[in-house]
Amino acid sequence: MTRTVAFTKGHGTGNDFVILPDPDGELVLSDDQVAALTDRRFGIGADGTLRVVRSANLPEGAATPDAEWFMDYRNADGSAAEMCGNGTRVFAKYLVESGLASIDDAPLRIGTRAGTKVLTRSALGFEVDLGLFAVDESDVLVRARGLDVPRPGLGIDVGNPHVVVALGAAAELDALDLALQPVLSPLPPHGANVEFVVPADPLVTGGVGAIRMRVFERGVGETLSCGTGVAASALAVRHWAGAAAPDEWIVDVPGGILGVRIVEERDGSHVLLSGPATLVYSGEVALA
Structure with missing residues (x-):
């Protein structure tokens, strides 16, 4: 059985990602499915995936209460990673361009497995405080x-x-x-x-x-x-x-x-x- 999902392809200085909108936290991907999506010959091709999920819809203990959106980053082999610096900027770009968040009136806060990261605009594009x-x-x-x-x-x-x-x-x-x-x-x-x-x-x-x-x-x-x-x-x-x-x-x-x-x-x-x-x-x- 197959399921069709929406995606956006993005990159930060060539570090590329398959962005998967999942605000309600309903999309569960196996390691094999992530690997298939990121495969450069048989899939979309990327270094990893960024699942866009509201923090409030994460399992108990995984939410970041001080950030509305959580970046669920997975490496190309499906393994979960704590953080991705380029990924946070691409994630912010997606949120802003999709109208899901704003960054001009106040810094944008994004939840990750390494805690909440704060982003602002910069001369190069976006700047993230890695902490x-x-x-x-x-x-x-x-x-x-x-x-x-x-x-x-x-x-x-x-x-x-x-x-x-x-x-x-x-x-x-x-x-x-x-x-x-x-x-x-x-x-x-x-x-x-x-x-x-x-x-x-x-x-x-x-x-x-x-x-x-x-x-x-x-x-x-x-x-x-x-x-x-x-x-x-x-x-x-x-x-x-x-x-x-x-x-x-x-x-x-x-x-x-x-x-x-x-x-x-x-x-x-x-x-x-x-x-x-x-x-x-x-x-x-x-x-x-």
């Missing part, structure tokens, strides 16, 4: 095809886990073969996205830092962009650079350019991510 972050300096070695030897990685948590690896030259970054998943030793309990970064030369211009990045996302593979990975990469390079490092960064990913800011709030340092969001097309699809 507090944590640096984990535990020793992690990263093996990847194209690297001559394993490299040390720095753990960064921005609501979901990342391991960031610094490379010495752009040629090393370009030579990476991320068709094969990097191997982490030890492997974090819930896995991690892995980012490889190269600093610009000079690293800082006009008080703004600049880096290039490629990423392997757990449950997906290499993507053109990863919003939380961009934030984690900027935070890692800032950490390595020391006290004089800037609080504003530009990150160049295969899908485009994103901005990162670190600001002080009452509860500590927050990291904010800015970038574009695009809705490509809408349609209907049959779910087996």
Whole structure:
């Protein structure tokens, strides 16, 4: 038996999603159904799905009372993820363009598994406050095809886990073969996205830092962009650079350019991510 559902395809710097409107919380998708929707040859094709559901219609304990809308993000393999930085901007774009929410009179609050995220408009499109972050300096070695030897990685948590690896030259970054998943030793309990970064030369211009990045996302593979990975990469390079490092960064990913800011709030340092969001097309699809 099949069921037809509406969808919209959207992306943020090439990190693309199948958006599924489900305000009443009636759409239950198996991992296989998510994988079929995101399959690039036999489905719509995407890095993941964003189910648009009213927080009040989520199961008890899952709701975010301070946000009307909840972003149910699933990776391309069907696994649930805590957060997606690019996804929040695409989600906000969908809510605003569909008339389901406004962002011009007040910041837009979106519920995620990593808590409520607050979005505003920015020069690049939308900016999301990813909240507090944590640096984990535990020793992690990263093996990847194209690297001559394993490299040390720095753990960064921005609501979901990342391991960031610094490379010495752009040629090393370009030579990476991320068709094969990097191997982490030890492997974090819930896995991690892995980012490889190269600093610009000079690293800082006009008080703004600049880096290039490629990423392997757990449950997906290499993507053109990863919003939380961009934030984690900027935070890692800032950490390595020391006290004089800037609080504003530009990150160049295969899908485009994103901005990162670190600001002080009452509860500590927050990291904010800015970038574009695009809705490509809408349609209907049959779910087996």
